[in-house]
Amino acid sequence: MKLGIIKVALIGNPNAGKSTLFNALTGLRQKTGNFPGVTVEKKSGTFKIAGSGDEDDITASIVDLPGTYSIYPKSRDERVVMDILANPRHPDHPDLIIIVADASNLQRNLLLFTEINDLGIPTVLALNMLDVAASMNMSVNAVQLAMQLNVPVASINARTGEGIDKLKEAVRHAAEKKHSTSFHYFYEPVQSDLAMIEEVKELYHLDNDYVALQYVCQHDNFSFLEQPVRAKLDALIEKYGFDESQFLASETIARYEKLKPIVSRSIKKEGITDQPYWTRKLDSILLHRFWGYFTFAFVLLIVFQAIFAWASYPMDLIDEGTAKSIEWVKNALPEGVLNDLITDGIMAGIGGIIIFIPQIAILFALVAVLEESGYMARVMVIMDKLMRRFGLNGRSVVPLISGVACAVPAIMTTRSISSRYERLLTILVTPLMSCSARLPIYAILIALVVPEYKVLGILNVQGLALLGLYTLGLVGALGSAWLLSLFIPRKEPSYFMLEMPSYKVPRWGHVAFSSYESVKSFVLEAGKVIMAISIILWVLASYGPGDSMDRAEQATIVQVKSGTQEQRDAAVASARLESSYAGQFGRFIEPVIKPLGYDWKIGIALLASFAAREVFVGTMATIYSISGDTEDVPTIKERLVQEKNDVTGGPMFTPAVCYSLLIFYVFAMMCMSTIAVVYRETHGWKWPLIQLVYLMVLAYVSAFATYQLLS
Amino acid sequence: MSVRTVSHLKKGEKGVIKSITDKTMSLKLLEMGCLPGSEVRLDAVAPFGDPICINVGGWYCLSLRLNEAAVIEIE
Numbered sequence: 124m125k126l127g128i129i130k131v132a133l134i135g136n137p138n139a140g141k142s143t144l145f146n147a148l149t150g151l152r153q154k155t156g157n158f159p160g161v162t163v164e165k166k167s168g169t170f171k172i173a174g175s176g177d178e179d180d181i182t183a184s185i186v187d188l189p190g191t192y193s194i195y196p197k198s199r200d201e202r203v204v205m206d207i208l209a210n211p212r213h214p215d216h217p218d219l220i221i222i223v224a225d226a227s228n229l230q231r232n233l234l235l236f237t238e239i240n241d242l243g244i245p246t247v248l249a250l251n252m253l254d255v256a257a258s259m260n261m262s263v264n265a266v267q268l269a270m271q272l273n274v275p276v277a278s279i280n281a282r283t284g285e286g287i288d289k290l291k292e293a294v295r296h297a298a299e300k301k302h303s304t305s306f307h308y309f310y311e312p313v314q315s316d317l318a319m320i321e322e323v324k325e326l327y328h329l330d331n332d333y334v335a336l337q338y339v340c341q342h343d344n345f346s347f348l349e350q351p352v353r354a355k356l357d358a359l360i361e362k363y364g365f366d367e368s369q370f371l372a373s374e375t376i377a378r379y380e381k382l383k384p385i386v387s388r389s390i391k392k393e394g395i396t397d398q399p400y401w402t403r404k405l406d407s408i409l410l411h412r413f414w415g416y417f418t419f420a421f422v423l424l425i426v427f428q429a430i431f432a433w434a435s436y437p438m439d440l441i442d443e444g445t446a447k448s449i450e451w452v453k454n455a456l457p458e459g460v461l462n463d464l465i466t467d468g469i470m471a472g473i474g475g476i477i478i479f480i481p482q483i484a485i486l487f488a489l490v491a492v493l494e495e496s497g498y499m500a501r502v503m504v505i506m507d508k509l510m511r512r513f514g515l516n517g518r519s520v521v522p523l524i525s526g527v528a529c530a531v532p533a534i535m536t537t538r539s540i541s542s543r544y545e546r547l548l549t550i551l552v553t554p555l556m557s558c559s560a561r562l563p564i565y566a567i568l569i570a571l572v573v574p575e576y577k578v579l580g581i582l583n584v585q586g587l588a589l590l591g592l593y594t595l596g597l598v599g600a601l602g603s604a605w606l607l608s609l610f611i612p613r614k615e616p617s618y619f620m621l622e623m624p625s626y627k628v629p630r631w632g633h634v635a636f637s638s639y640e641s642v643k644s645f646v647l648e649a650g651k652v653i654m655a656i657s658i659i660l661w662v663l664a665s666y667g668p669g670d671s672m673d674r675a676e677q678a679t680i681v682q683v684k685s686g687t688q689e690q691r692d693a694a695v696a697s698a699r700l701e702s703s704y705a706g707q708f709g710r711f712i713e714p715v716i717k718p719l720g721y722d723w724k725i726g727i728a729l730l731a732s733f734a735a736r737e738v739f740v741g742t743m744a745t746i747y748s749i750s751g752d753t754e755d756v757p758t759i760k761e762r763l764v765q766e767k768n769d770v771t772g773g774p775m776f777t778p779a780v781c782y783s784l785l786i787f788y789v790f791a792m793m794c795m796s797t798i799a800v801v802y803r804e805t806h807g808w809k810w811p812l813i814q815l816v817y818l819m820v821l822a823y824v825s826a827f828a829t830y831q832l833l834s
Numbered sequence: 835m836s837v838r839t840v841s842h843l844k845k846g847e848k849g850v851i852k853s854i855t856d857k858t859m860s861l862k863l864l865e866m867g868c869l870p871g872s873e874v875r876l877d878a879v880a881p882f883g884d885p886i887c888i889n890v891g892g893w894y895c896l897s898l899r900l901n902e903a904a905v906i907e908i909e
Binding site for chain 2: 192193195197227228229230231234368371372375376379396397398402403406407410411412413415416500504505507508509517616618619620621622623
């Protein structure tokens with residue numbers, strides 16, 4: 124092991140406090156990304172261990188591996204763990220492993236430790252949650268445990284940072300120790316497997332028996348093994364008549380048998396041991412057949428209130444700020460193409476992005492609070508049976524709730540669903556949950572058609588209409604899940620099995636950090652797309668093929684003689700837009716969207732928003748500001764109200780058109796980032812394309828029906 | 835008498851695990867601490883009667899579906 128810089132991996136059960144320890148060790152000097160070759164999120168960072176006297180400082184680069192109960196993976200996330208640990212050439216292959224164990228559930232947590240120990244990589248055990256153990260009337264003797272397991276043990280409290288220095292010291296000792304001389308296997312393979320192990324070791328130049336066994340058991344999971352190598356291992360399994368599932372069960376039982384006396388010698392019980400009092404008390408309410416749903420509904424109400432009501436204040440400020448700065452820049456810069464590009468193109472685009480920051484920040488903070496406190500696990504339990512009817516799983520609740528903010532991170536959270544079938548269904552329907560990008564579209568169209576008055580004293584009708592659209596999205600999601608489950612055959616049984624963590628006070632720093640991270644990735648990822656589209660759209664709407672725009676202008680000037688100067692200017696601008704590239708696009712698709720009640724101008728906005736829905740309102744603003752009068756800057760709502768239908772001469776945005784647009788946007792899959800993330804998560808174009816088609820058909824048919832019924 | 839499984843437990847009732855009858859689910863259940871010889875107690879039942887939450891060996895609370903609980907035989 125090279126001193127100076129060492130590579131450390133953090134491993135532990137879910138809920139053992141791994142991420143908290145990671146944050147405590149690295150502070151905010153952490154990076155998120157993906158493991159090379161796979162899309163599972165990777166958190167990495169560094170920490171320093173100060174040397175004393177003649178010792179040098181050590182810098183440790185640490186990666187946080189996905190939480191797992193054993194080295195035998197059950198979900199896609201977990202597969203990463205062994206792929207790294209069994210492959211010495213992997214860039215993240217660690218020199219040393221810190222295993223985080225939940226002291227209040229020592230026996231099960233140590234199972235993973237014994238497996239990792241046998242892989243032969245130096246290990247340090249971080250004993251966490253001693254306070255929870257104490258509240259269950261248990262105390263753990265760390266010294267006893269260290270002696271029994273033959274491993275350095277550090278008692279820590281990851282939340283308060285207590286014992287972190289001791290842990291670092293233990294890491295230093297383990298790192299400095301030359302090759303471990305006292306290594307012994309925790310699990311001794313049975314006699315009949317030894318010959319096979321020797322053969323595998325020789326074939327692949329391995330020196331560890333247990334790693335050799337993992338080659339046999341898990342070679343299909345190892346991305347670093349080529350196909351011929353896997354075939355060779357299959358032949359070996361055949362030759363020795365090795366029964367894999369038999370082996371896994373007996374190995375696990377043998378490990379527990381050996382652990383049991385060690386655990387009982389290290390733990391002192393005082394009185395009755397049970398889950399902490401508050402956890403039992405709260406569960407009796409939150410899992411109750413009536414109060415459980417009542418609380419969940421209440422929590423959802425708060426979440427929605429927060430996104431819509433509380434977020435509106437900062438959003439208004441941002442909106443106003445953007446408008447003011449655009450006006451300022453417009454006046455400050457000399458008039459011309461550059462001025463237009465900067466203000467109408469770029470700044471309008473940026474404004475369209477940053478306005479969502481409050482909503483996304485609040486939603487992700489609340490989801491983080493629900494997860495951290497342990498409540499999300501309860502929601503999964505009370506929703507499981509309901510979700511099962513639609514072919515989903517209790518775990519699908521988290522992506523569906525997160526989908527209200529943005530489908531992209533929501534789809535990423537489906538990785539915790541171990542059944543590939545349920546995961547796929549969840550991915551396919553999550554985009555139906557109305558994401559925050561749809562909110563401005565909803566808001567502006569509702570403002571146009573729904574009168575603003577109150578019912579029952581407090582309920583705002585416009586708010587109710589909004590709630591209705593969200594409900595429609597949810598119904599659409601569950602309905603399509605059910606429909607899709609009829610067509611996609613289920614190849615594997617469905618599992619639920621979920622550990623219920625004890626309730627905890629959320630770590631506020633972590634909540635803030637996760638909310639910050641989501642905002643950052645939204646602004647950077649979605650922002651790039653929106654910016655690009657704003658600029659492209661501006662170019663397409665400002666230029667036309669050849670001199671077509673100038674000719675259209677001349678023709679209009681000749682035609683329109685009456686009216687004020689303003690009206691003539693508007694007519695000219697409108698004619699110019701119509702003959703621009705964007706206008707010609709709009710005209711081109713007009714026959715397709717005419718049955719839905721839309722004209723070519725809406726068509727342009729529709730096409731532009733294929734990339735991202737949030738572009739829609741901005742595009743409308745751009746188009747109507749290019750085609751409208753230039754005297755004052757009316758709000759987008761005023762522009763829409765003034766817009767005339769070319770054919771009828773009446774207002775363009777009739778209730779039928781508005782409702783048709785609303786319904787279209789509830790269902791339509793108009794988000795390139797979502798398509799990209801589905802492609803990434805399903806490893807191919809098949810599912811994103813199927814999803815795109817079924818959602819487009821659903822949107823088109825529903826919008827068509829709506830328009831025809833109402834007009 | 836027919837075989838009793840965890841799915842037959844009443845709220846608050848305890849049982850000792852005898853064996854796990856389903857081969858595909860056994861590894862996951864074993865890893866989650868449902869070992870032959872350990873004691874389980876039914877702690878909570880979700881609103882529609884499924885899934886259930888059991889306390890495993892006095893250590894922690896595990897929630898699982900009824901069909902999963904039905905493969906854990908108890909004495």
